[in-house]
Amino acid sequence: MSHPAVVVSARRILHVDMDAFFASVELLRHPELRDRPVVVGGGGDRGVVAAASYRARSYGVRSAMATARARRLCPDLVVVAPDHRHYVAVSSRIMDCCAEFTPLVEPLSLDEAFLDVTGSGGLFGSDEALAGELRRRLHEREGLWSSVGVASCKLVAKLASESAKPVPGPPGSAAPVDGSGGVRVVDPADELRFLQDRPVGDLWGVGPVTGARLRSLGVATVAELAGFPVEALVSHLGPSVGRQLHELANGRDERPVVVDVEARSISQEETFAHDRTDAADLRPDLLRMAEQVTRRARRRGVEGRTVHLKLRWSDLGTTTRSRTLGEPTADGLVVASVASELLAQLPVDRGVRLLGVGLSGLGPPADATQLRLSLEGHELGTNVTSSNRAAALRAADEVRERFGETAIGPVVSRSREAGGDDATGDDSR
DNA sequence: TCTGGGGTCCTAGGACCC
DNA sequence: TCTGGGGTCCTAGGACCC
Structure with missing residues (x-):
């Protein structure tokens, strides 16, 4: 008698990243700038580029570059002042669109998100099909192109979307972006190979300082880092960074997609x-x-x-x-x-x-009343109703009527002195 | 021609308590 | 009385990310 094989279901993590987000949004609002190289950013002596259109990139202009330097590279450059509120509004619609593919959406910034699509496969077919459909819907609704990577973990998914990005053309050329491409799916069996030859600087958490430290240890590529003794990394980089990098270099990245990250x-x-x-x-x-x-x-x-x-x-x-x-x-x-x-x-x-x-040290006000929304034991989020306990209790009743008794957890009065949750549990009804 | 404006997390020392 | 150990909070600085 044979036992069924133990199937460790691999996660499927999708990373979506809008192409030249701020600049692309501005080009939609200002079609007359279509044929001009455009950046969004500060215009003064001390301004820097927040985002560069592909036409601007074709001259070597990049984000985080001083605007003055960008102007020297590209005298014809158009510098548009950022309109943060507008980007927030567009971003929010983008995240809504992502949520049509899975409830597990973790925005990383206004123009980037991780999606856990492990359970979404059956609805859309292959990973490629799902990624392509997300990309198509985003373009159809917002007029914006994106790049999408899919893999078994965040690290590889993000590198995959990066590798699917359009490459700027020769000086003066327009965005080499269209409906084709823009998607890169990495098979679990290929992930180590996908990582191996990259410079260590590609890993999440390796910036200029750590990169230089690693190079001084003779470590330049991910493969070299993967083979380097952990203890040595820990003693040179500290326990947290050392262990983390060793794990990532070996393709191990269990970081989950987290839905409601509260600002700190x-x-x-x-x-x-x-x-x-x-x-x-x-x-x-x-x-x-x-x-x-x-x-x-x-x-x-x-x-x-x-x-x-x-x-x-x-x-x-x-x-x-x-x-x-x-x-x-x-x-x-x-x-x-x-x-x-x-x-x-x-x-x-x-x-x-x-x-x-x-x-x-952010948290709900000392006198806040919180509603914990949960469904069959899964915490969905916390709704803070400041200072108005009666309103919070009425809202709780409404949720129960619509979704049933299990939809809402205990109503809690926040007391910071008690170290956070001072569950009074008295959801008086 | 050294550079913005948001953030996150880690480290290390000192204070304080048990 | 002396010594030590562990835990937590606070503060300053630094590395990193988009």
Whole structure:
């Protein structure tokens, strides 16, 4: 008698990445710029490119490049100021479209997401078919092209979508983008080979510093990294980075697709056109930025306990200061006054190039009432209803009536002193 | 012609408590 | 009284990502 084979169902992870997102969105709004090289970004002396159209890329222009340098590479360049709100709106529709393929969608940024499509295969046929259909729908609805990678883990899926990206053509050429291509599916059996010959810098978590450290150890490729002793990596790079990189280099990446990632901090920073040397000059900006940060917190229904102040000096050095409060707050005046005290201890006459204000330790307000939405034991999310317990309880009743008794978990009053969830469990009905 | 504005996570030391 | 160990929180800085 034979036992059925143990089938370890491999995950199928999809990574979708919009092509030249901000720039493509602007080209849709400004068709008259179709034949011009376009970047979105800051235009001043200190501006940088946030996104470059493919026509701009054909001149060597890249994102994160100083706008001044981009202009030298491409004198004809059109620089469009970013319109963040609009990109957020487009992004939200893109994520909705992704959600038609699986509920497991994890946005990475406005123009990128991971989808766990392990369970979606049967609905769309092959991975290629699913990826192609996602790409087609995104173009049909938003007029935007994307690149899609599918593999058994996030690392390979992301590299796969990258490898499916269009390549800029010779100077002056338009976007080499169309309905063909744009999809790369990596078979599980091919994943190690797919990784092997790449430079270590392709791995998630290897930037300039770690890359240089690895090269000094004689490690340049993923294959070399995979064969390097873990202990040596740990002693040179620290336990966290060392182990993580060793796993990734060997094609092991179990990071799940996480649906509701709650923000841990909110911040706002600004580089001045001209450096400031007087604290009094900074106060109005500090107050305004504290107000912007706390308004965003209030809109999300959270308060923060730690106020952060950041300064970049004329010589590009950076100093940060932070203070944790006894009580969480989303009050702009409170944040501004704490930040102001921190600022008072710093030598502003050194020359301030950048000012930043932030709030971390975010959570629901101390007096919030939370609804936990769950279905058959699976947590779907937490709906915070600030300060209005009666409304929260009514909302809970509505959900129960529509979806049944198991649809909603206990109603909870948040108490931070108790370390988070102080489940009162008294969903009084 | 050294560079923006969001974020995340890690490390390391000190304070404090048990 | 002295010494040590473990855990957690706070702060500053740094690496990295898009």
